[in-house]
Amino acid sequence: MVRNKNPLFNEEDNERIRNYMKEFGHYHNRFVRVSKLIPKYTPKQISNxxxxxxxxxxxxxxxxxYEKNFIIDWIHKRQKSRVNVFKKNFENFYHYENIINRNNGKNNILKQPRKYQQSNDIIPWKNVVRDLENQFNKRYSENKVRNFWNSRQKSILKKSRKQKQMQKTAEQKQVFILPATNKCPLPSNGQNDSSRISIASLLNDTSTCVF
Structure with missing residues (x-):
């Protein structure tokens, strides 16, 4: 039977799922059981x-x-832990490869293990929600927790890009005065302040200054 890839859950189906979950909720394959009774939805769709x-x-x-700070700290600790695990495994791999190459008389360029080439860190949202519930006795949906984190990351990225753009614009606006030629002499340091020529006049007077 062909199932709709993105089906809409109507109220009738919602009620059926609630009733079936009361009956099968204690089974480890509860969503598979419910899907067999409502075959237009996959177990993953029903679970989500x-x-x-x-x-x-x-x-x-x-x-x-408090919940937001807990989520941020939870994810940061996990990411830091994963970085440490990566470093340890990579160092072990590096040491092992050096021994193999030395024994074989090879001078190969060490390549990073494929399993550690993926930089994207997958966050286990189930675990975040579980620990969040244990800490605050509140069970939030995975979507709510995930949306908060993604929105925060987008905001940080947007601010970072804005700061870089402002810095780039400020650098472009900086004026660099080239060394003066005989046609456009600049006052020496020994001259009085009253005899100094302003930078604006030097820039505007194109008839006498050639850069």
Missing amino acids: HWRNYLNPDLCHEPLGS
Whole structure:
């Protein structure tokens, strides 16, 4: 049977899912069981819909400041831990490859292991939601937590780009005075302040100054 890739959950289907989850919620393959009874939805679609919308234990309040800080700290600690694991594994790989190449009399260029070439860090949102619930006794949807983090990252990236653009614009606006020629003499340091020529007059007087 061909299933719709992006089906819309109507209220009738929502009610059926709620009832089936009361019956099969204690099974580890509960979403597979429900999908067999509502075959137009895949187990993954039902699982996502349940975790983000239908679960009666969901907290629909907006994330508070403490919850947001908890999410940020949780992800930063995980990313730092993954970096340390990567360094340790890569150093072990580097040491092992050097021994192999030395024993074989080869002078090969060391390549980074393929399994560590992926720089994107996948965040386990299930674990974030679980620890968030254990800490604050509130179960937020994965979508809400994920949307907060993605929105924050986009905001940081936007500010960073804006700062770089402002810095670039400021550098372009800087005026560099080239050394003066005989046709456009500049006053020496020994002259009085009253006899000094302003930079604006030098720039505007194109008839006497040639750069």
